[in-house]
Amino acid sequence: MAHTIRIRKGLDIRLKGAASGAISTIALGERIAVHPSDYAGLTPKMFVNAGDVVQCGDVLFYDKNHPEVKYVSPVAGTVQEPVRGAKRRILSVEVIVATGADAAGGNRSIPQLDGSASAEAVRAAMLEGGLWPMLRQRPFDVVPEPDCIVRDIFVSGFDSAPLAPSAAQQLEGRLDAFQKGIDFLRVCAPKDRNVQLGVSAGDDTFNDVQGVDLTVFNGPHPAGNVGVHIHHVAPVNAGETVWTIAMQDVANLGDSLSSGTYVNRRVVALTGSRAQTALLSCTAGTLIGDLTAGRVESVGTRVISGNALTGVQRDGKDALGAFHHQITCIPEGEDPQFFLTKGWMGPGFDKFSASRTFPTWLMPKSASFDLNTNLNGEERAFVMSGQYEAVFPFDIYPVHLVKSIIVGDLDRMEQLGIYEVAPEDFALCEYVCTSKIATQKTVREGLDTMRTELG
Secondary structure: OOEEEEOOOOOOOOOOOOOOOOEEEEEOEEEEEEHHHHHHOEEEOOOOOOOOOEEEEEEEEEEEOOOOOEEEEOEEEEEEEEEEEEHHHHEEEEHHHHOHHHHOOOOEEEOOOOOOOOOOHHHHHHHHHHHHOEEEEEOOOOOOOOOOOOOEEEEEEEOOOOOOOHHHOOOOOHHHHHHHHHHHHHOOOOOOOOOEEEEEOOOOOOOOOOOEEEEEOOOOOOOHHHHHHHHHHHHOOOOHHEEEEOOHHHHHHHHHHHHOOOOOOOOEEEEEOOEEEEEEEEEEEEEHHHHHHEOOOOOOOOEEEEEOOOOEOOOOOOOOOOOOEEEEEEEEOOOOOOOOOOOOOEEEEOOOOOOOHHHHHHHHOOOOOOOOOOOOOOOOOOOOOHHHHHHOOOOOOOHHHHHHHHOOOOHHHHHHHHHHHHHHHHHHHHHHHHOOHHHHHHHHHHHHHHHHHHO
């Protein structure tokens, strides 16, 4: 019987606009894009030039510090001039999608493996086939180095973020591919360890999956965060490396290595009160505009790649985030609010509060809210309030850790557990923060600093 862990600290933000129903397949648009900024710590270097014709799975750019780690095109087509920002930093690489006869046979072959493959063969195939960037590691929440020694591999079998799609929705019809992916990952783990799979209480999606150690997590968000699973099952110590990978990427890994062709399909939930909610199947790199066309109110709407807590605001010409399986569309909150009705003196019958400020805490758990992006204030003095601790289910002092990052105290950062966390683990802290501190950005800066100092 699987071990059950109860998460008591956290918060479920009940937004309107969950996606349900059948999954619709989105045809490829005119172009796709890959954003190097989706991969923390990456210094990209172009492998192709503008005008080059590529197949699906051909290399577009690689990591300057680790040339073995390649980032590939999810479609066949023609490469465009990279979009660059300050200091010629590459912001995105676009590919015009091939059509008709040009698209036929447009898949590059990658190493094809079976269940008897060795760990060295699986690693080499992932690097050669452009599958390695699907992995992330703790510490630092970055793509692992090619020669790192992994202690454990963790997969989160559910997402507890607001409006996130369920495991059954994300893996509909792909459990066989998921099992193949688990088999390949298990080869890379130490011989005495299975893949660690965290599942939601009451979910039987993964009951028949072999080669995993199941742990059931019960409680509010962030119960589905892989960082929470690692902390409660086997915390990361200094000098150790743990891999993490999303459940859909496990299925993509299984399909790719077993077929010998690069596969990166994704089920995306279009959610939020400003969207005609839907479940969409698409190719990685699909533009936001192709996914939201005709389904989202165009005026006064913020379109977020990812969930409302950790996602990134993107317009229609940008691509879905590399690690995102959700698009959230919520109001911008730019309209003025009369202080006696909707403002700070209003009764708040339509407002959600983490601290029981409004009477809506008496409403049933099934009630949902149409929240906007308004911060209702500005950044102010960072005080000790106990707010972070109430929603942070780690045995770590979150405020002390954030303050040590702000002042650049590397020893204190290490002592306070920075190796265990990622920015997403502090998303709720940022949400409830009275001081309006950009906590996730601060944690990302701290992780980058530690990684640089450690070489």
